Amino acid sequence: LGPDGRSLIFNDWWLPADWSRQICLPDRGTFLAENLSVSASTVFIVGTLGELYTRLYDFDTAGENDTLTYSFLINAASGDTRALPAEEWRRQPDITDGLITGRVTITQDGQGNAARLLRVEGVRDGRTGFYFKHIFDETWSFEETGLSVCGPFLNAPGRGPPAPVEPADFPLRGSLVRSPLFGPSVSVGVDIPRFNLMCSPAEAHVLVNGIPVTVNGVPLVFPLHHVHSLVLETRPREYWLVGIAAKVRAALLLPGEVDEIDDAQALNAVRALFEDRVVVNFQGTVTPATLDLVEMTWQDPAVGVVPGNEKADPTNAIVFEASPF
Structure with a gap:
């Protein structure tokens, strides 16, 4: 994440090591992110109010690799041609039955784009642990650990939204x-x-x-x-x-x-x-x-x-x- 929380910087081994490339954050780059985790080209971000988003994005899938063939006229890969545009940000279900922190992780646990396990540190009914689900699941589960959690709680009642900013349009x-x-x-x-x-x-x-x-x-x-x-x-x-x-x-x-x-x-x-x-x-x-x-x-x-x-x-x-x- 950039220092302002509103830029997401990435690199690829094909590219110079200058960190000059960005992935547009939700809401046309105005979303304020608290933290992120990445696995298998899938980005998992949490906002300052506990909003959760994922996106499959890398140098190849985004259409940026000059050695691959892309088309905006197809909806899925066809032969050697990859479909564009790249996947958009996917809003994950809000966690409403407990409090969460900004500590999030994503891990690949199998084959295919659905094999991504999301975890979010939190507290439910006074018990500490983490919420978890696979990327396309509709509901979160909770696993108790008994370990201390690191605040603040992003979705605590009374937390106000960040000051709005305009897109860099x-x-x-x-x-x-x-x-x-x-x-x-x-x-x-x-x-x-x-x-x-x-x-x-x-x-x-x-x-x-x-x-x-x-x-x-x-x-x-x-x-x-x-x-x-x-x-x-x-x-x-x-x-x-x-x-x-x-x-x-x-x-x-x-x-x-x-x-x-x-x-x-x-x-x-x-x-x-x-x-x-x-x-x-x-x-x-x-x-x-x-x-x-x-x-x-x-x-x-x-x-x-x-x-x-x-x-x-x-x-x-x-x-x-x-x-x-």
Whole structure:
């Protein structure tokens, strides 16, 4: 955990030993964690009020390994292709029949992702011990130990919540441009009200003539997922604060309601840009001041990152550029 309790730092043996990578905590990075335990790529955290969360997350499962193949268009692994996005945080049942401390552990006790045993130190009916359950169980059990416990009790009555903080989001505005080798360029505007370097996804709105495209009068949301990709250079822990760009891959998903866009001119503009795409896979860089992404093409390495049928013709790729507004 970072010193503020609101950042979760990790590393992998593929990466430089600089601890510059983070896992987004619950509530878009605003959750205040008291303690954590990790086993078999599964993180177990406890909040300052005794809230309990788990998440399966590592360099490979999150989509950050450039030597593996990933897709946002599948729900489960298919052949050599892994499904994205990564698993979200799973809220574990609250412990309500006793008091708990911040001492938590998770251990792998078998094969498969369900084989994770959670333990939380606590007191029930005046007896000291620990609560325990497997990760997908609905209820907690209690085992008495008779040993002293280490307070404070996080879920004690009267404990107030921590002061709220805002997510580290910032707005971006820019354009999507496709400039084919033959024929005119096609472009639309893009607004991303809340982009976050560590927390994905963001919600993008496509603009035609400066106006968001709508379905039934409501701006249509295009999910924009992003993951950090492999780097070899050592970086400061908070490298983006000193002008170093994050190396990322991103996927802009076209929602199923595209053909229901209210305005015919807007629909034609969207279809002219994306053609028959259902996802646009990008790679590039992002900082708090700039976003520069280029669609992945057949000229990129044939092995890894995204399946070949999700890559664009190199003469027909989409460029995505944006900056704060």
